[in-house]
Amino acid sequence: MADPMRIRAQAAGDKATVRVLMSHEMESGQRKDAAGKIVPAWFINEVSASHNGKVVMTAEWGPAVSKNPFLQFVVKGAKAGDKIAVSWKDTKGDSRTDEATVS
Numbered sequence: 031m032a033d034p035m036r037i038r039a040q041a042a043g044d045k046a047t048v049r050v051l052m053s054h055e056m057e058s059g060q061r062k063d064a065a066g067k068i069v070p071a072w073f074i075n076e077v078s079a080s081h082n083g084k085v086v087m088t089a090e091w092g093p094a095v096s097k098n099p100f101l102q103f104v105v106k107g108a109k110a111g112d113k114i115a116v117s118w119k120d121t122k123g124d125s126r127t128d129e130a131t132v133s
Contacts, residue, residue: 037130039105039114046108046132048079050101050116058093074099076119081105082112108132 033053039046059071079087117127
């Protein structure tokens with residue numbers, strides 16, 4: 031299983047800015063290893079975020095996203111103490127969900 035995501039959610043007024051750092055190798059399928067064989071594609075292809083259990087953001091990613099991707103978005107109506115959960119799924123079927131409290 032992948033390392034935990036680093037999630038920071040900071041409230042400002044009636045919204046919260048959420049910053050997420052995901053730990054993932056993100057292989058595009060175009061690179062070759064030392065033996066000259068193509069490294070198979072392996073990347074995050076589905077991302078979603080929820081605010082207190084309600085989905086507020088979804089994304090479909092492709093192989094062009096960098097290793098250990100960073101994601102930032104704003105959630106309207108979020109306040110200190112609310113829960114933000116971020117989930118991803120990759121092309122091998124692995125998935126991860128982590129949660130943070132808005133501060």
